[in-house]
Amino acid sequence: MISKFAESYYSIPMKKHGMVPDHSFFEGMVGCMLSTTPKDHYKNLEEGIIVIKKSKTFGFCKEGVLVEGESTLVKSDIVIFGTGFNGDQNIKDMFISKYFHTIVVGSTSTATPLYRSSL
Known part of the structure; x- marks a missing residue:
């Protein structure tokens, strides 16, 4: 019951910004899938x-990012990929460059490849 109250409370700002996850608060809690916001x-x-x-899909250009379905460029200094819980799998084939592929995905022996050598 407490999880339903918490879910209702936290979902208000999340709904406004299109950030509500597919799983319930309770599923996130028992699955260790909760996060905090700065x-x-x-x-x-x-x-x-x-x-x-x-x-x-999206593409990078000198001035920012081209997002699928949008006619204008998104000017940006920093792009953060919110890829979900299997981020390494979700962006596995995103990079053509072997160098970037190795930095982002890493090898099977790395524990947290997504954050290795990345800023």
Whole structure:
């Protein structure tokens, strides 16, 4: 019952910004899939400092990112991939360059390949 109250409370700002996960709060809790947001996260979303774009495909260019389904360029200094819980699998074939593929995906012996050699 407490998890339903927590889910209702936390889902209000998440719904507003299209961030509600497919699983319930309880499933996330028992599956260790809960995360926290940084201080002022929702305020920064409101002010446009952080912009969330969902897309299956995208492309980089000198000025920013081209997002599938959008006619205008998203000017950006930093791009953060929110790939879900199997991030290494989700971006496995994203990079043509062997160098970037190795940095992002890593080898099977690395525990957290997504964060190795990345800023």
